[in-house]
Amino acid sequence: MRVSQLFTKTSKSAPADEVSQNAQLLIRAGFIHKEMAGVYDYLPLGKAVLNNIIQIIREEIDGIGGSEISLTALQQKDAWEASGRWSDDVIDVWFKTKLASGSELGLAPTHEEPLTNLMKNFIHSYKDLPAYPYQFQIKFRNELRSKSGLMRGREFWMKDLYSFSRNQAQHDAFYEKITDVYLHIYDRLGLGSSTYKTFASGGSFAKYSHEFQTVSPVGEDTIYVHEGKKLAINEEVFNDDVLADLGIDRSELVEKKAVEVGNIFTLGTKFSDALDLNFTDEDGTSKKVFMGSYGIGPSRLMGLIAEHFADEKGLVWPVNVAPAKVYLVRIGNEAAVAHADELYEELQAKGITVLYDDRDVRPGEKFADAELIGVPYRVTVSDRLIESGEYEYTERVNGETKLLTREQLLAKLS
Amino acid sequence: MRVSQLFTKTSKSAPADEVSQNAQLLIRAGFIHKEMAGVYDYLPLGKAVLNNIIQIIREEIDGIGGSEISLTALQQKDAWEASGRWSDDVIDVWFKTKLASGSELGLAPTHEEPLTNLMKNFIHSYKDLPAYPYQFQIKFRNELRSKSGLMRGREFWMKDLYSFSRNQAQHDAFYEKITDVYLHIYDRLGLGSSTYKTFASGGSFAKYSHEFQTVSPVGEDTIYVHEGKKLAINEEVFNDDVLADLGIDRSELVEKKAVEVGNIFTLGTKFSDALDLNFTDEDGTSKKVFMGSYGIGPSRLMGLIAEHFADEKGLVWPVNVAPAKVYLVRIGNEAAVAHADELYEELQAKGITVLYDDRDVRPGEKFADAELIGVPYRVTVSDRLIESGEYEYTERVNGETKLLTREQLLAKLS
Numbered sequence: 001m002r003v004s005q006l007f008t009k010t011s012k013s014a015p016a017d018e019v020s021q022n023a024q025l026l027i028r029a030g031f032i033h034k035e036m037a038g039v040y041d042y043l044p045l046g047k048a049v050l051n052n053i054i055q056i057i058r059e060e061i062d063g064i065g066g067s068e069i070s071l072t073a074l075q076q077k078d079a080w081e082a083s084g085r086w087s088d089d090v091i092d093v094w095f096k097t098k099l100a101s102g103s104e105l106g107l108a109p110t111h112e113e114p115l116t117n118l119m120k121n122f123i124h125s126y127k128d129l130p131a132y133p134y135q136f137q138i139k140f141r142n143e144l145r146s147k148s149g150l151m152r153g154r155e156f157w158m159k160d161l162y163s164f165s166r167n168q169a170q171h172d173a174f175y176e177k178i179t180d181v182y183l184h185i186y187d188r189l190g191l192g193s194s195t196y197k198t199f200a201s202g203g204s205f206a207k208y209s210h211e212f213q214t215v216s217p218v219g220e221d222t223i224y225v226h227e228g229k230k231l232a233i234n235e236e237v238f239n240d241d242v243l244a245d246l247g248i249d250r251s252e253l254v255e256k257k258a259v260e261v262g263n264i265f266t267l268g269t270k271f272s273d274a275l276d277l278n279f280t281d282e283d284g285t286s287k288k289v290f291m292g293s294y295g296i297g298p299s300r301l302m303g304l305i306a307e308h309f310a311d312e313k314g315l316v317w318p319v320n321v322a323p324a325k326v327y328l329v330r331i332g333n334e335a336a337v338a339h340a341d342e343l344y345e346e347l348q349a350k351g352i353t354v355l356y357d358d359r360d361v362r363p364g365e366k367f368a369d370a371e372l373i374g375v376p377y378r379v380t381v382s383d384r385l386i387e388s389g390e391y392e393y394t395e396r397v398n399g400e401t402k403l404l405t406r407e408q409l410l411a412k413l414s
Numbered sequence: 415m416r417v418s419q420l421f422t423k424t425s426k427s428a429p430a431d432e433v434s435q436n437a438q439l440l441i442r443a444g445f446i447h448k449e450m451a452g453v454y455d456y457l458p459l460g461k462a463v464l465n466n467i468i469q470i471i472r473e474e475i476d477g478i479g480g481s482e483i484s485l486t487a488l489q490q491k492d493a494w495e496a497s498g499r500w501s502d503d504v505i506d507v508w509f510k511t512k513l514a515s516g517s518e519l520g521l522a523p524t525h526e527e528p529l530t531n532l533m534k535n536f537i538h539s540y541k542d543l544p545a546y547p548y549q550f551q552i553k554f555r556n557e558l559r560s561k562s563g564l565m566r567g568r569e570f571w572m573k574d575l576y577s578f579s580r581n582q583a584q585h586d587a588f589y590e591k592i593t594d595v596y597l598h599i600y601d602r603l604g605l606g607s608s609t610y611k612t613f614a615s616g617g618s619f620a621k622y623s624h625e626f627q628t629v630s631p632v633g634e635d636t637i638y639v640h641e642g643k644k645l646a647i648n649e650e651v652f653n654d655d656v657l658a659d660l661g662i663d664r665s666e667l668v669e670k671k672a673v674e675v676g677n678i679f680t681l682g683t684k685f686s687d688a689l690d691l692n693f694t695d696e697d698g699t700s701k702k703v704f705m706g707s708y709g710i711g712p713s714r715l716m717g718l719i720a721e722h723f724a725d726e727k728g729l730v731w732p733v734n735v736a737p738a739k740v741y742l743v744r745i746g747n748e749a750a751v752a753h754a755d756e757l758y759e760e761l762q763a764k765g766i767t768v769l770y771d772d773r774d775v776r777p778g779e780k781f782a783d784a785e786l787i788g789v790p791y792r793v794t795v796s797d798r799l800i801e802s803g804e805y806e807y808t809e810r811v812n813g814e815t816k817l818l819t820r821e822q823l824l825a826k827l828s
Contacts, residue, residue, distance in 0.1 A: 007545035033532050035486050042484040070456040074569050097511045100558045118447050131421035144514045155488050
């Protein structure tokens with residue numbers, strides 16, 4: 001994309017009421033716009049990052065048999081009354097509204113109830129199990145306070161996957177598999193080395209649930225990390241009982257700040273009991289479907305990645321997530337224009353995404369924008385360099401700059 | 415995708431309260447699920463169709479310089495009060511809700527106000543114009559009645575594009591261009607031959623707006639079609655004045671029923687006046703930005719396409735929109751399984767999408783499902799045909815069946 005055609009602009013300041021570092025940076029760099037606390041619009045660069053995150057998650061979930069669907073935000077109360085979660089005392093983040101006819105509706109903060117209801121149309125026999133529907137959907141949560149930018153939104157993107165299994169054994173096999181898939185997702189997002197499977201409190205059907213926590217100075221959760229076993233314990237269940245369970249000594253653990261970037265739950269028959277989701281097993285008996293739920297928040301991940309990797313000059317995107325791979329800076333007149341135009345076309349033809357700064361502004365402004373926007377590789381074409389047949393190549397992550405021939409440049413970027 | 419892994423099932427009946435033909439068919443075929451009137455979930459096959467429609471629109475809008483964004487559903491009232499559209503008397507389809515703190519919010523039924531407000535951050539000079547942000551977003555409209563299935567939803571997908579121009583001339587040039595792009599979109603969706611640019615009532619800034627109307631027996635609008643000029647007039651502006659304007663004689667027109675599948679409006683400075691969106695022109699004077707808006711409803715299009723092309727056996731998808739290009743039916747035992755598995759892999763490797771009916775059910779059930787689901791080309795592999803080295807190939811649109819060699823089959827499908 002040409003920067004001249006991008007309608008957004010960078011800015012030296014964020015709104016005065018914006019206290020979170022991720023939102024401040026993303027607003028200044030033109031990725032998002034703030035509608036109100038916890039409610040952000042995605043502008044072209046931000047939409048590109050969000051799409052990249054979503055596509056990585058989609059590929060991984062499709063790879064283990066997920067079926068993508070899209071459930072509605074508007075919810076009637078019946079199913080939620082059946083599960084006991086319609087009351088604002090039980091789910092305290094409901095947004096409620098009304099149909100023109102007067103019936104009360106809610107805006108879904110999660111989707112266990114409507115999906116369990118829906119699956120009653122399709123699950124009758126053990127042959128219909130397992131099933132793994134999932135979606136990327138906008139969730140609404142009426143948080144009293146929302147001061148963490150994209151990391152705790154009132155309207156935000158969630159990947160929610162649900163498993164419907166014949167019994168605990170079929171469930172457990174999937175639960176193990178999804179753990180590996182989640183770790184692979186964080187790897188691809190650039191967070192792998194600092195993300196830990198973390199033991200957290202369970203429910204009626206499992207002693208533990210599991211979170212995925214990324215160790216970060218910007219974290220709000222406290223976890224206890226076992227580096228050797230690459231796992232952690234959330235402080236909410238950090239006690240002798242749990243340590244004994246896991247065969248870990250307190251001295252092997254290090255307390256760290258972390259951000260929750262995903263969670264997986266064994267729901268058991270909680271919702272199939274409440275909503276009567278049954279199937280006939282091979283032996284002819286009627287049984288309740290055994291369920292699990294698996295969340296990852298793409299918008300929260302975008303906020304975390306923004307804040308976690310940022311430096312004093314601005315954003316620093318991992319390459320798989322970046323809105324473009326290359327920021328192409330053009331300095332000079334006709335020769336530089338022709339040369340940069342041609343390189344832009346060639347890189348795009350090779351499938352390399354480029355943000356091409358074709359504006360007539362000072363070089364310093366282009367360099368500052370390149371750093372604030374945080375694209376991984378900056379390439380500069382200038383009148384002076386054309387003469388020597390070279391390109392200036394700079395890595396955003398460490399600022400290292402080299403002069404490369406065209407052949408070297410293309411090898412680096414491919 | 416293997417039908418055995420698709421968790422949905424076809425059904426002989428739709429919910430008793432569902433009166434629209436498109437929703438009845440789409441529910442029976444397992445494409446959508448009804449949450450309440452006008453509120454439908456998209457199941458895997460329905461999500462695939464919706465994605466195909468969205469991708470065609472996206473490619474065309476990107477092709478003329480559109481920048482994809484994503485605005486929020488939750489809306490504060492300020493901007494809408496400034497434009498005079500917060501009141502339920504002015505927009506009678508608002509869903510309203512409240513923040514935990516008590517402030518009133520609305521769920522966006524359209525996005526002129528927040529986007530005009532947002533663009534004040536980025537439009538300062540004539541050099542910043544034109545700009546063409548657009549989005550695919552879920553809109554909420556609290557319709558008193560909603561009986562047309564996907565064709566009039568309370569929660570539905572909309573492509574809304576907005577133009578920000580320096581003056582009427584720059585606006586008019588884009589308005590002409592978008593007309594051609596819209597007609598090209600309907601062509602790709604299979605609706606080209608029956609869709610007409612239609613004159614409808616304008617506003618303060620233009621004598622007319624334009625709709626795109628698809629002539630269909632399922633239409634609820636009345637239009638007057640001029641076949642030679644490939645245009646139409648909506649009955650709301652069908653008078654001698656308009657006929658004179660267009661140089662058309664009443665006798666040249668034919669009254670038809672049609673469905674609105676898109677609309678384009680010249681907004682002028684209505685919203686930039688209300689929300690103070692100004693720019694400094696080349697001569698140093700401050701001017702209001704000149705705006706337009708351009709809508710297409712992907713979910714409405716899905717409903718129309720479903721209903722428009724359906725026959726007594728079920729859905730009949732145009733190939734660009736279909737959830738898969740081929741429905742592969744397997745009849746027989748080991749030899750047929752191996753043969754069909756291998757063909758499935760080969761077609762997929764060639765980039766041909768396949769719904770592979772690998773279930774152990776009667777052939778009649780597979781054929782009936784293939785017809786109800788409406789995939790364009792059905793290919794049957796059977797023990798009997800393997801011996802003769804042939805495949806049964808059936809076109810859904812006309813039911814024509816041929817026996818083809820493998821070479822002939824691959825040529826047909828490529």
